[in-house]
Amino acid sequence: MAEDKKETEKIGRCAMCADMCKYSCPTYLATGRETLSPQKMARLIVYHEKGLLEDRKDFLDLMFQSALCGACSRHCIYDDYDLRRFIHKARVKAFESGAIPEDVKKRVETFRKFGNPNGERKPIDKGAGDIGYFISCSSYKDEDLLRATEKMLSKSGLAIRRFGGGDMCCGAPLYYAGDMEGFKRASLKMKAEVDTKQVGKIVIDCPTCVKTMTETYRDMWVELDVEIMHTAQFIETLLKQGKLGIKKKKRTVTLHDPCILSYDLALSSAPREIIATLGFSLKEPVYSGDQTHCCGAAYGAKIGDHRLKDAVTSRRLNELRSTAADIYVTACPTCKSVLSEINMKYITELVAERVIAKR
Numbered sequence: 001m002a003e004d005k006k007e008t009e010k011i012g013r014c015a016m017c018a019d020m021c022k023y024s025c026p027t028y029l030a031t032g033r034e035t036l037s038p039q040k041m042a043r044l045i046v047y048h049e050k051g052l053l054e055d056r057k058d059f060l061d062l063m064f065q066s067a068l069c070g071a072c073s074r075h076c077i078y079d080d081y082d083l084r085r086f087i088h089k090a091r092v093k094a095f096e097s098g099a100i101p102e103d104v105k106k107r108v109e110t111f112r113k114f115g116n117p118n119g120e121r122k123p124i125d126k127g128a129g130d131i132g133y134f135i136s137c138s139s140y141k142d143e144d145l146l147r148a149t150e151k152m153l154s155k156s157g158l159a160i161r162r163f164g165g166g167d168m169c170c171g172a173p174l175y176y177a178g179d180m181e182g183f184k185r186a187s188l189k190m191k192a193e194v195d196t197k198q199v200g201k202i203v204i205d206c207p208t209c210v211k212t213m214t215e216t217y218r219d220m221w222v223e224l225d226v227e228i229m230h231t232a233q234f235i236e237t238l239l240k241q242g243k244l245g246i247k248k249k250k251r252t253v254t255l256h257d258p259c260i261l262s263y264d265l266a267l268s269s270a271p272r273e274i275i276a277t278l279g280f281s282l283k284e285p286v287y288s289g290d291q292t293h294c295c296g297a298a299y300g301a302k303i304g305d306h307r308l309k310d311a312v313t314s315r316r317l318n319e320l321r322s323t324a325a326d327i328y329v330t331a332c333p334t335c336k337s338v339l340s341e342i343n344m345k346y347i348t349e350l351v352a353e354r355v356i357a358k359r
Protein backbone atom coordinates (compact mmCIF):
# COMPACT_ATOMS: atom_id res chain seq x y z
CA MET A 1 0.00 0.00 0.00
CA ALA A 2 2.80 2.39 1.03
CA GLU A 3 4.59 1.30 -2.16
CA ASP A 4 1.49 2.18 -4.25
CA LYS A 5 1.32 5.61 -2.60
CA LYS A 6 4.98 6.24 -3.38
CA GLU A 7 4.45 5.26 -7.04
CA THR A 8 1.39 7.53 -7.30
CA GLU A 9 3.43 10.38 -5.85
CA LYS A 10 6.18 9.79 -8.41
CA ILE A 11 3.92 9.96 -11.44
CA GLY A 12 2.09 12.92 -9.88
CA ARG A 13 5.44 14.73 -9.65
CA CYS A 14 6.13 13.92 -13.31
CA ALA A 15 2.68 15.16 -14.38
CA MET A 16 3.51 18.55 -12.81
CA CYS A 17 7.11 18.76 -14.08
CA ALA A 18 8.54 21.35 -16.51
CA ASP A 19 9.00 18.54 -19.10
CA MET A 20 12.51 19.53 -20.19
CA CYS A 21 13.32 15.85 -20.84
CA LYS A 22 11.03 16.02 -23.89
CA TYR A 23 14.01 17.36 -25.85
CA SER A 24 15.50 13.88 -25.55
CA CYS A 25 12.27 12.01 -26.40
CA PRO A 26 12.54 10.63 -29.97
CA THR A 27 8.79 10.50 -30.62
CA TYR A 28 8.32 14.11 -29.49
CA LEU A 29 11.34 15.27 -31.48
CA ALA A 30 10.19 13.46 -34.62
CA THR A 31 6.64 14.85 -34.51
CA GLY A 32 6.52 17.88 -32.21
CA ARG A 33 3.30 16.38 -30.80
CA GLU A 34 2.92 17.56 -27.20
CA THR A 35 0.79 14.54 -26.20
CA LEU A 36 3.83 12.34 -26.89
CA SER A 37 6.08 14.25 -24.49
CA PRO A 38 6.88 12.40 -21.22
CA GLN A 39 5.13 14.88 -18.92
CA LYS A 40 1.94 14.90 -21.03
CA MET A 41 1.97 11.10 -21.11
CA ALA A 42 2.31 11.09 -17.30
CA ARG A 43 -0.53 13.60 -16.98
CA LEU A 44 -2.80 11.45 -19.16
CA ILE A 45 -1.93 8.35 -17.13
CA VAL A 46 -2.93 10.20 -13.93
CA TYR A 47 -6.17 11.44 -15.53
CA HIS A 48 -6.92 7.92 -16.75
CA GLU A 49 -6.33 6.46 -13.27
CA LYS A 50 -8.79 8.99 -11.88
CA GLY A 51 -11.38 8.09 -14.55
CA LEU A 52 -11.26 11.61 -16.03
CA LEU A 53 -10.65 10.69 -19.68
CA GLU A 54 -13.56 10.48 -22.06
CA ASP A 55 -11.71 8.83 -24.94
CA ARG A 56 -10.13 5.70 -23.49
CA LYS A 57 -9.20 4.27 -26.91
CA ASP A 58 -7.09 7.31 -27.83
CA PHE A 59 -5.34 7.08 -24.48
CA LEU A 60 -4.51 3.38 -24.87
CA ASP A 61 -3.29 3.91 -28.46
CA LEU A 62 -1.01 6.64 -27.13
CA MET A 63 0.51 4.22 -24.61
CA PHE A 64 1.66 2.08 -27.56
CA GLN A 65 3.27 5.07 -29.23
CA SER A 66 6.12 5.41 -26.75
CA ALA A 67 9.31 3.75 -28.01
CA LEU A 68 9.97 2.72 -24.38
CA CYS A 69 13.52 3.77 -25.16
CA GLY A 70 14.29 5.18 -21.70
CA ALA A 71 15.68 8.54 -22.88
CA CYS A 72 13.27 10.37 -20.56
CA SER A 73 14.41 8.42 -17.51
CA ARG A 74 18.03 9.02 -18.50
CA HIS A 75 17.38 12.78 -18.58
CA CYS A 76 14.92 12.85 -15.69
CA ILE A 77 15.48 15.28 -12.82
CA TYR A 78 14.59 12.46 -10.38
CA ASP A 79 16.98 9.54 -9.87
CA ASP A 80 14.35 7.02 -8.80
CA TYR A 81 11.84 7.49 -11.60
CA ASP A 82 11.22 5.67 -14.87
CA LEU A 83 8.07 6.67 -16.77
CA ARG A 84 8.29 3.42 -18.74
CA ARG A 85 7.06 1.46 -15.69
CA PHE A 86 3.77 3.40 -15.79
CA ILE A 87 3.41 3.17 -19.56
CA HIS A 88 3.96 -0.59 -19.27
CA LYS A 89 1.30 -0.86 -16.53
CA ALA A 90 -1.14 0.96 -18.84
CA ARG A 91 -0.29 -1.52 -21.63
CA VAL A 92 -0.99 -4.45 -19.28
CA LYS A 93 -4.42 -2.97 -18.54
CA ALA A 94 -5.01 -2.39 -22.26
CA PHE A 95 -4.09 -6.00 -22.98
CA GLU A 96 -6.38 -7.32 -20.24
CA SER A 97 -9.29 -5.39 -21.70
CA GLY A 98 -8.44 -6.42 -25.29
CA ALA A 99 -7.81 -2.79 -26.30
CA ILE A 100 -4.40 -3.14 -27.98
CA PRO A 101 -3.51 -1.88 -31.49
CA GLU A 102 -4.11 -4.31 -34.40
CA ASP A 103 -0.39 -4.68 -35.21
CA VAL A 104 0.42 -5.60 -31.63
CA LYS A 105 -2.51 -8.04 -31.52
CA LYS A 106 -1.21 -9.82 -34.63
CA ARG A 107 2.28 -10.15 -33.15
CA VAL A 108 0.87 -11.67 -29.96
CA GLU A 109 -1.28 -14.14 -31.94
CA THR A 110 1.73 -15.20 -34.03
CA PHE A 111 3.80 -15.60 -30.88
CA ARG A 112 1.13 -17.80 -29.29
CA LYS A 113 1.06 -20.06 -32.34
CA PHE A 114 4.80 -20.33 -33.00
CA GLY A 115 6.55 -19.34 -29.77
CA ASN A 116 8.25 -16.37 -31.50
CA PRO A 117 7.12 -13.14 -33.20
CA ASN A 118 8.32 -14.19 -36.69
CA GLY A 119 5.93 -17.11 -37.14
CA GLU A 120 8.61 -19.59 -38.14
CA ARG A 121 10.10 -22.75 -36.74
CA LYS A 122 13.79 -23.01 -37.58
CA PRO A 123 15.47 -24.35 -34.48
CA ILE A 124 19.27 -24.25 -34.29
CA ASP A 125 21.24 -26.54 -31.98
CA LYS A 126 24.81 -27.29 -32.96
CA GLY A 127 28.27 -27.54 -31.45
CA ALA A 128 29.22 -28.33 -27.88
CA GLY A 129 31.02 -26.55 -25.06
CA ASP A 130 30.59 -24.62 -21.85
CA ILE A 131 29.76 -21.36 -23.64
CA GLY A 132 26.35 -21.04 -25.28
CA TYR A 133 25.62 -18.66 -28.16
CA PHE A 134 21.92 -17.87 -28.22
CA ILE A 135 20.83 -16.89 -31.72
CA SER A 136 17.88 -14.62 -31.07
CA CYS A 137 14.75 -14.30 -33.17
CA SER A 138 16.07 -10.87 -34.18
CA SER A 139 19.34 -12.24 -35.60
CA TYR A 140 18.64 -15.72 -37.00
CA LYS A 141 17.50 -14.39 -40.38
CA ASP A 142 20.52 -12.14 -40.79
CA GLU A 143 22.86 -14.27 -42.89
CA ASP A 144 25.71 -11.71 -42.88
CA LEU A 145 25.60 -11.58 -39.10
CA LEU A 146 25.46 -15.39 -38.74
CA ARG A 147 28.36 -15.85 -41.18
CA ALA A 148 30.44 -13.24 -39.36
CA THR A 149 29.68 -14.89 -36.02
CA GLU A 150 30.79 -18.30 -37.31
CA LYS A 151 34.04 -16.84 -38.65
CA MET A 152 34.80 -14.99 -35.42
CA LEU A 153 33.98 -18.03 -33.25
CA SER A 154 36.04 -20.43 -35.36
CA LYS A 155 39.10 -18.09 -35.21
CA SER A 156 38.73 -17.84 -31.42
CA GLY A 157 39.20 -21.63 -31.15
CA LEU A 158 36.64 -21.79 -28.32
CA ALA A 159 34.13 -24.65 -28.02
CA ILE A 160 30.73 -23.04 -28.38
CA ARG A 161 27.21 -24.45 -28.39
CA ARG A 162 24.86 -22.49 -30.68
CA PHE A 163 21.16 -22.66 -30.02
CA GLY A 164 17.94 -20.72 -30.53
CA GLY A 165 17.07 -19.66 -34.07
CA GLY A 166 13.55 -19.04 -35.30
CA ASP A 167 12.09 -21.34 -32.67
CA MET A 168 12.87 -19.59 -29.40
CA CYS A 169 12.23 -16.07 -28.14
CA CYS A 170 12.89 -14.52 -24.74
CA GLY A 171 9.27 -13.29 -24.65
CA ALA A 172 10.01 -9.54 -24.77
CA PRO A 173 7.42 -8.90 -27.53
CA LEU A 174 4.73 -10.29 -25.18
CA TYR A 175 5.99 -8.32 -22.19
CA TYR A 176 5.91 -5.05 -24.12
CA ALA A 177 2.48 -5.88 -25.54
CA GLY A 178 1.25 -6.15 -21.93
CA ASP A 179 0.62 -9.93 -22.09
CA MET A 180 2.06 -10.88 -18.71
CA GLU A 181 0.71 -14.45 -18.62
CA GLY A 182 2.13 -15.17 -22.06
CA PHE A 183 5.43 -13.61 -21.01
CA LYS A 184 5.62 -15.77 -17.89
CA ARG A 185 5.07 -18.89 -20.03
CA ALA A 186 7.77 -17.78 -22.50
CA SER A 187 10.25 -17.13 -19.67
CA LEU A 188 9.66 -20.59 -18.16
CA LYS A 189 10.05 -22.20 -21.59
CA MET A 190 13.35 -20.35 -22.03
CA LYS A 191 14.52 -21.45 -18.58
CA ALA A 192 13.78 -25.10 -19.43
CA GLU A 193 15.67 -24.69 -22.73
CA VAL A 194 18.69 -23.08 -21.08
CA ASP A 195 18.77 -25.80 -18.36
CA THR A 196 19.04 -28.55 -20.99
CA LYS A 197 22.02 -26.82 -22.65
CA GLN A 198 24.16 -27.11 -19.50
CA VAL A 199 26.40 -24.14 -20.29
CA GLY A 200 28.03 -21.76 -17.81
CA LYS A 201 27.70 -18.65 -19.93
CA ILE A 202 25.40 -17.48 -22.72
CA VAL A 203 26.40 -14.86 -25.27
CA ILE A 204 23.59 -12.96 -27.02
CA ASP A 205 23.61 -10.43 -29.89
CA CYS A 206 20.35 -8.75 -28.90
CA PRO A 207 20.42 -6.20 -26.02
CA THR A 208 16.69 -6.71 -25.44
CA CYS A 209 17.22 -10.46 -24.85
CA VAL A 210 20.05 -9.64 -22.41
CA LYS A 211 17.90 -7.24 -20.41
CA THR A 212 14.83 -9.48 -20.56
CA MET A 213 16.62 -12.70 -19.57
CA THR A 214 18.26 -10.99 -16.60
CA GLU A 215 16.32 -8.08 -15.06
CA THR A 216 12.84 -8.70 -16.45
CA TYR A 217 12.88 -12.45 -15.72
CA ARG A 218 14.04 -11.70 -12.17
CA ASP A 219 11.03 -9.42 -11.69
CA MET A 220 8.88 -12.45 -12.61
CA TRP A 221 10.84 -14.71 -10.20
CA VAL A 222 12.49 -16.61 -13.05
CA GLU A 223 16.23 -16.91 -12.51
CA LEU A 224 18.51 -18.38 -15.20
CA ASP A 225 21.38 -20.21 -13.59
CA VAL A 226 24.00 -18.94 -16.09
CA GLU A 227 26.00 -15.82 -16.79
CA ILE A 228 24.43 -13.78 -19.61
CA MET A 229 26.67 -11.59 -21.70
CA HIS A 230 26.09 -9.28 -24.66
CA THR A 231 28.20 -10.06 -27.77
CA ALA A 232 30.07 -6.72 -27.50
CA GLN A 233 31.24 -7.63 -23.97
CA PHE A 234 32.23 -11.10 -25.17
CA ILE A 235 34.26 -9.79 -28.14
CA GLU A 236 35.87 -7.12 -25.98
CA THR A 237 37.00 -9.86 -23.56
CA LEU A 238 38.32 -12.08 -26.39
CA LEU A 239 40.32 -9.16 -27.79
CA LYS A 240 41.74 -8.27 -24.35
CA GLN A 241 42.70 -11.91 -23.77
CA GLY A 242 44.43 -12.00 -27.16
CA LYS A 243 42.17 -14.80 -28.42
CA LEU A 244 41.53 -13.06 -31.76
CA GLY A 245 44.26 -12.01 -34.17
CA ILE A 246 43.49 -8.66 -35.83
CA LYS A 247 44.72 -7.04 -39.02
CA LYS A 248 44.20 -3.30 -38.58
CA LYS A 249 43.05 -1.00 -41.36
CA LYS A 250 42.32 2.72 -41.14
CA ARG A 251 38.76 3.74 -41.95
CA THR A 252 36.15 5.92 -40.25
CA VAL A 253 33.24 4.32 -38.40
CA THR A 254 30.11 5.84 -36.91
CA LEU A 255 28.57 3.89 -34.05
CA HIS A 256 24.82 3.90 -33.46
CA ASP A 257 24.38 3.14 -29.74
CA PRO A 258 21.29 0.95 -29.20
CA CYS A 259 19.22 2.55 -26.42
CA ILE A 260 18.81 -0.64 -24.38
CA LEU A 261 22.55 -1.35 -24.53
CA SER A 262 23.58 2.15 -23.50
CA TYR A 263 20.72 3.31 -21.22
CA ASP A 264 19.61 0.11 -19.51
CA LEU A 265 22.68 -2.12 -19.66
CA ALA A 266 25.28 0.70 -19.42
CA LEU A 267 27.49 -1.08 -21.98
CA SER A 268 28.29 1.71 -24.42
CA SER A 269 32.06 1.41 -23.82
CA ALA A 270 32.29 -2.20 -25.13
CA PRO A 271 31.65 -1.44 -28.85
CA ARG A 272 33.99 1.59 -28.61
CA GLU A 273 36.80 -0.57 -27.21
CA ILE A 274 36.29 -3.04 -30.08
CA ILE A 275 36.31 -0.28 -32.73
CA ALA A 276 39.52 1.20 -31.28
CA THR A 277 41.22 -2.22 -31.13
CA LEU A 278 40.33 -2.88 -34.79
CA GLY A 279 42.18 0.34 -35.71
CA PHE A 280 39.14 2.30 -36.94
CA SER A 281 38.73 5.95 -36.14
CA LEU A 282 35.38 6.59 -34.47
CA LYS A 283 33.03 9.37 -35.52
CA GLU A 284 30.32 10.19 -32.97
CA PRO A 285 26.89 11.44 -34.04
CA VAL A 286 25.61 14.39 -31.97
CA TYR A 287 23.49 12.02 -29.88
CA SER A 288 25.62 9.08 -28.80
CA GLY A 289 26.63 6.94 -25.83
CA ASP A 290 24.14 7.36 -23.01
CA GLN A 291 22.65 10.35 -24.90
CA THR A 292 21.76 8.20 -27.93
CA HIS A 293 18.54 8.45 -29.91
CA CYS A 294 16.29 5.45 -30.56
CA CYS A 295 16.05 3.88 -34.05
CA GLY A 296 12.27 3.56 -33.64
CA ALA A 297 12.11 -0.07 -32.61
CA ALA A 298 13.41 -0.33 -29.07
CA TYR A 299 12.85 -3.75 -27.51
CA GLY A 300 12.55 -5.22 -30.98
CA ALA A 301 8.91 -4.16 -30.90
CA LYS A 302 8.29 -1.30 -33.25
CA ILE A 303 6.16 1.57 -31.97
CA GLY A 304 2.49 0.55 -32.48
CA ASP A 305 2.07 3.19 -35.23
CA HIS A 306 4.19 2.69 -38.34
CA ARG A 307 4.14 6.34 -39.50
CA LEU A 308 5.43 7.46 -36.13
CA LYS A 309 8.08 4.72 -36.16
CA ASP A 310 9.18 5.81 -39.66
CA ALA A 311 9.46 9.44 -38.51
CA VAL A 312 11.68 8.40 -35.57
CA THR A 313 13.81 6.17 -37.85
CA SER A 314 14.21 8.87 -40.48
CA ARG A 315 15.37 11.39 -37.85
CA ARG A 316 17.97 8.97 -36.53
CA LEU A 317 19.18 8.12 -40.06
CA ASN A 318 19.79 11.84 -40.73
CA GLU A 319 21.74 12.21 -37.47
CA LEU A 320 23.95 9.26 -38.42
CA ARG A 321 24.37 10.28 -42.08
CA SER A 322 25.59 13.74 -41.07
CA THR A 323 28.78 12.14 -39.69
CA ALA A 324 29.68 11.04 -43.27
CA ALA A 325 31.64 7.99 -42.09
CA ASP A 326 32.92 5.16 -44.31
CA ILE A 327 31.05 2.54 -42.27
CA TYR A 328 28.05 2.54 -39.91
CA VAL A 329 27.91 0.00 -37.14
CA THR A 330 25.68 -0.97 -34.22
CA ALA A 331 25.37 -3.67 -31.57
CA CYS A 332 21.71 -4.65 -31.92
CA PRO A 333 20.27 -6.81 -34.73
CA THR A 334 16.99 -4.87 -34.68
CA CYS A 335 18.71 -1.46 -34.96
CA LYS A 336 20.75 -2.92 -37.83
CA SER A 337 17.66 -3.97 -39.71
CA VAL A 338 15.69 -0.77 -38.99
CA LEU A 339 18.63 1.43 -40.09
CA SER A 340 19.51 -0.69 -43.15
CA GLU A 341 19.21 2.33 -45.49
CA ILE A 342 22.77 3.35 -44.56
CA ASN A 343 24.12 -0.20 -44.91
CA MET A 344 24.35 -0.62 -41.14
CA LYS A 345 26.54 -3.49 -39.93
CA TYR A 346 26.49 -5.44 -36.68
CA ILE A 347 29.72 -5.12 -34.65
CA THR A 348 30.63 -8.81 -35.22
CA GLU A 349 30.68 -8.18 -38.99
CA LEU A 350 33.32 -5.50 -38.46
CA VAL A 351 35.40 -7.92 -36.36
CA ALA A 352 35.02 -10.75 -38.91
CA GLU A 353 36.44 -8.49 -41.65
CA ARG A 354 39.60 -7.89 -39.61
CA VAL A 355 40.10 -11.18 -37.81
CA ILE A 356 43.03 -13.44 -38.78
CA ALA A 357 44.23 -16.79 -37.47
CA LYS A 358 46.41 -16.56 -34.34
CA ARG A 359 49.95 -17.80 -34.99
Ligand code: SF4
Binds near residue numbers: 020038039072
Ligand atom coordinates in the same frame (compact mmCIF):
# COMPACT_ATOMS: atom_id res chain seq x y z
S1 SF4 B 1 10.31 12.05 -16.91
FE1 SF4 B 1 11.30 13.25 -15.26
S2 SF4 B 1 12.10 15.12 -16.23
FE2 SF4 B 1 10.62 14.15 -17.66
S3 SF4 B 1 8.67 15.21 -17.24
FE3 SF4 B 1 8.72 13.35 -15.96
S4 SF4 B 1 9.63 13.97 -13.99
FE4 SF4 B 1 10.06 15.60 -15.48
Ligand code: SF4
Binds near residue numbers: 067
Ligand atom coordinates in the same frame (compact mmCIF):
# COMPACT_ATOMS: atom_id res chain seq x y z
S1 SF4 C 1 10.41 6.13 -23.20
FE1 SF4 C 1 11.34 7.23 -24.95
S2 SF4 C 1 9.64 7.55 -26.41
FE2 SF4 C 1 8.70 6.99 -24.41
S3 SF4 C 1 8.26 8.96 -23.41
FE3 SF4 C 1 10.30 8.31 -22.70
S4 SF4 C 1 11.77 9.28 -24.13
FE4 SF4 C 1 9.72 9.38 -25.08
